[in-house]
Amino acid sequence: MRYWQEYLRDINMDEILNMQINDMAKVEFECSCGRKHFLDIDKIVMGQGVISRLPEILSDYVKEKIYILYDQNTYRAAGRKVKEVLEDADFQVKCTVLDSGDQILIPDEKAVGKMFMELEAGTGMIVAVGSGTLNDMAKYMSSRTKIPYTIVCTAPSMDGYASSGAPLMNGGRKISYTATLAYAIVGDTDVMKEAPMRMILAGYGDIIGKLTCLADWRLSHELTGEYYCETIVKLVQKAIQKVVDHRKGLEQRQEEAVRYLIEALTLTGVAMGLAGNSRPASGAEHMLSHYWEMKVIARGENPELHGIKVGIATPVIAEVFDEMQDLFPESVKEMAPSADQIKTLMKEAGAPIKPQEAGLDKDLFYRGILEGNTVRDRFSILDLAVKENRIERIARKITDEYYQE
Known part of the structure; x- marks a missing residue:
């Protein structure tokens, strides 16, 4: 539990299903699963123009140093504005690009290493301006220094804003470190709807991945x-x-569509916090993605x-799942979407579905299906296929479908 926690709000189980994302900070409830769930995030603020509310959101830290992290892209997207808003409100800031x-x-x-080396003594709050990578780095630093961090989201591109895991590269391998939850999550839709379309579609792909992820959890x-x-x-x-x-x-960058996307991405992070692990958001589809990514990075x-x-x-x-459905119960069949259903949802949003569109060659694609279950020690549909000696046949069949001569 974080050292800066102050209180949790007791609610009943039914309330959580009808709550707006901005009201979910600091909730606690007894669940029918037998556990008591709580979310140790102090503030969740989503909507248009909410960057202007940063002085209010960080009011408890106005007399302390604020360490702002961004890269050259997120500086242009929102970092400059974050810096100006805080400085205009008499916050003392140190920025690292x-x-x-x-x-x-x-x-x-x-x-x-650069991030840690430029951290000044006496810093009271870390503010990361970015999406996946910067959020992961900031939460890792927060967990090691015991300094709380706030994430100002610049793209609805992934679901890690409200999660405590921090996937970082170490020795050429992607390792998910246990980190910490954010003090505050600030999602300004005016900023996020202007994110590169590829990042918006990445967030959509991450959300669609929850359909197989939940089936994996049930399995x-x-x-x-x-x-x-x-x-x-x-x-x-929901x-x-x-x-x-x-x-x-999404392709028209409609504010409502982008807002629902960032809310869903944040909410799946909330779900991970409630569950105490990443099961509600990450299944075999994430194992494939991580496998491919590690191999690509290893190639330089x-x-x-x-x-x-x-x-x-x-x-x-x-x-x-389609190929293995004779081996699992009806409850899993009801949850598992078909490949055709998923492809339709992806196409209708303009999102890529061909591995070639992500630069994946045939052998890497095939090896990912064959060996993806080795990425994490977590049971998935891939493990069942390995156990039943079907994985090679399935991997070859799917690969041939995607890479027809």
């Missing part, structure tokens, strides 16, 4: 007895539905956005 030049920012030893519950929470599942499903219902508005190449790869991996995993 994690400049990666023409390359994407990789959260490796060099970038993390593990049925076959291994792993803990499972129906309330958390319903919470995630968020997914809002995004799916507004999917065609820039990886595609995580959510884009998740979106591409999701119909692949849905097809694995």
